[in-house]
Amino acid sequence: QVQLVESGGGLVQAGGSLRLTCTASGRAFSSYPMGWFRQAPGKEREFIAAISWSGVNTAYADSVKGRFTISRDNAKNTVYLQMNSLKPEDTAVYYCAARRGTYSSGTNRAADFSSWGQGTQVIVSS
Numbered sequence: 001q002v003q004l005v006e007s008g009g010g011l012v013q014a015g016g017s018l019r020l021t022c023t024a025s026g027r028a029f030s031s032y033p034m035g036w037f038r039q040a041p042g043k044e045r046e047f048i049a050a051i052s053w054s055g056v057n058t059a060y061a062d063s064v065k066g067r068f069t070i071s072r073d074n075a076k077n078t079v080y081l082q083m084n085s086l087k088p089e090d091t092a093v094y095y096c097a098a099r100r101g102t103y104s105s106g107t108n109r110a111a112d113f114s115s116w117g118q119g120t121q122v123i124v125s126s
Contacts, residue, residue, distance in 0.1 A: 002026035002098050002115050009094060011121030012086055016124075020081040021094030022117060030074035033103035036081045036115055038122075039093035045095070045110045048080060050104035059105045065068045066088075093119040 008020040020036070049070035050056040050059045058070050069082040079096055097113035104112070 002027065002029050002032060002116055004098065004117035006095050006096050006117040009122045011123045011125065014086060014088055014124055014126050016086050017082070017084045018086065018122060020071050020083065020094055020096075020120060020122075022079040022081075024077040024079070024098070029077045029098075032115075033099040034070075034079045034103075035071060035097050035099055035108055036070060036079075036094060037097060037110060037113075038058040038090075038094045039119075040092040043092075046092075047108045047110075048094070050099070050105075050108050051079065052101065057105060058101055059108065083122070086122075088124045088126045091122060093121050095119045 003022045003026050006022050024041040031053055037045050037049040039045040048061050050068045051072055055072045063122050067085045072079045093103050096117050098115040
C-alpha cells in the first residue's frame with residue numbers, strides 16, 4: 001500500500017489555473033496506476049483522470065478533457081494534476097488515489113482504487 005498526500009488546492013477565479021500535487025510514500029509507487037477524483041458537496045465522487053504506471057497512457061473524464069493534464073514523476077513519487085481554464089463547476093475536494101491492478105483507459109470507478117489521500121479543496125469563483 002502507499003500513503004498519499006495531496007496539496008496545491010485553493011481559491012482561484014474562473015479562467016485561472018492550479019496545479020495539484022500528490023506525494024506518495026510507501027512501497028513500489030512506480031508500479032501503481034494513479035488517478036484523480038473529485039467530490040462536490042451533495043454529489044458522488046467523480047473520476048477526473050488516470051495515468052498508467054509509466055506515465056505513457058492517460059485518460060480523462062469528458063468534463064475536463066482539454067483543460068486538465070495528469071502527469072507523474074516516479075523518481076519523486078509524485079503525481080500532478082494541472083488544471084487550466086477553471087470553471088465554477090470545478091469546485092470540489094480533489095483526491096488522488098492508487099489503483100489496484102492494471103491501468104484502464106475506460107471505466108475508472110472509485111472502488112477500483114485501493115489507497116486514497118485526504119483531499120485538497122479547490123474553489124473556483126465566478
